[in-house]
Amino acid sequence: MNFISKISLLLLVILTSCHSSAQKKDDFKKSIDSIIQNANPKFNGTVLISQNGKTLYSKAEGFSNFETRTPIKMDTQFEIMSNSKLIAAVLLLLEVEKGKVDLNAPIKKYLPELKQTWADSVTVHQLLNHSHGIVDLQKPLAFKPGTQFKYGNLNYSLIGKIVEFTTKKSYTEVSESLFKKLKMNHTFCYSADKTQNLATGYDNNKNTLTPLKFGFINNNNLGADGVISTVSDLAIWNNNLHKGKILKPESYKLLTKNTILSQHNFFGKEKQPYGYGIRIVEEDNVKYLGHTGLGGDGFSSVNLYFPESDVSFIAMENQMPQDADLFYITEFKIKNFLLKSDLIKKNNSQNGKK
DSSP, X not given: OOHHHHHHHHHHHHHHHHHHHHHHHHHHHHHHHHHXXXXXXXXXXXXXXXXXXXEEEEEEESEEETTTTEEOOTTOBEEOGGGHHHHHHHHHHHHHHTTSOOTTSBGGGTOTTOOSGGGGTOBHHHHHTTOSOOXXXXXXXXXXXXXXXXXXXXXXXXXXXXXXXXXXXXXXXXXXXHXXXXXXXXXXXXXXXXXXXXXXXXXXXXXXXXXEOSOOOOTTSHHHHOEEEOHHHHHHHHHHXXXXXXXXXXHHHHHTSOOEEEOOGGGOSSOEEEOSSOEEEEETTEEEEEEEEEETXXXXXXXXXXXXXXXXXXXXXXXXXXXGGGXXXXXXXXXXXXXXXXXXXXXXXXXXXX
């Protein structure tokens, strides 16, 4: 083969490779578009998938307000509900790094206003991983702290109060200072007079939407449910948190350590490890970290991070189905598609492969 023939063959290989890569990317987008377009109930929100900090897929679908027919855009803001808990856990671990909080100390140390006897036995760690046993501030514990997982909001409201106690600042000040540092410019803590570009939340009953305006979030539960954000800003959050740009390595290990097992339908029928405001999941030989958020004012959110592939999948909707079987149904299908895609690296160590 002469020199010109070799060059021609090389160019052909390169062009074929580029075409194949472009084709795969196009097929990837078409597959997710199909999931969204065929969703029932209709998908109404935003989706972002990124890798190595770069957006691979983004979609804004539906209306941020159906009464005014205002379209959803990629910078439309949503209440992220329980995805706020991870942020609260990170803020508290930053206080641990400063030596201001001991995770194994009783919460009474940081919440002296609590007069209940159990405040001397429940630890900060147990608040963070939902193993505290608190069901109501005025009631006895439901179980011995540290023995069971019982998901709730009250404990993360208390986490927010501990952050305020140790920083001597409001939870809003502390969290928004971090958001500003990370350039999460569309993220803030909810307040009635600061809605910016916030979508209206809706109750969805068989695709009949009713706006919800009763104000689930207040100053007392900001640590549990109080953050307003966008899919792009949560991608920034993931890119910083999971790459060591917020917490020290030892703190990040605490955050993502398996401290207790819990079950959630979005992540499967089996119990999965839970850390501090985040689940650590092994599914289809793929490890990923994440959480869901739902309820309150008619919003839902999913934030997943696949560390081996450096991929984030984030979705937000301003609707909440009345039928619990339909919670996160579109997001669930996208997650399952990603797990089977070439984008996500499989962990084959369980099969004796490297």
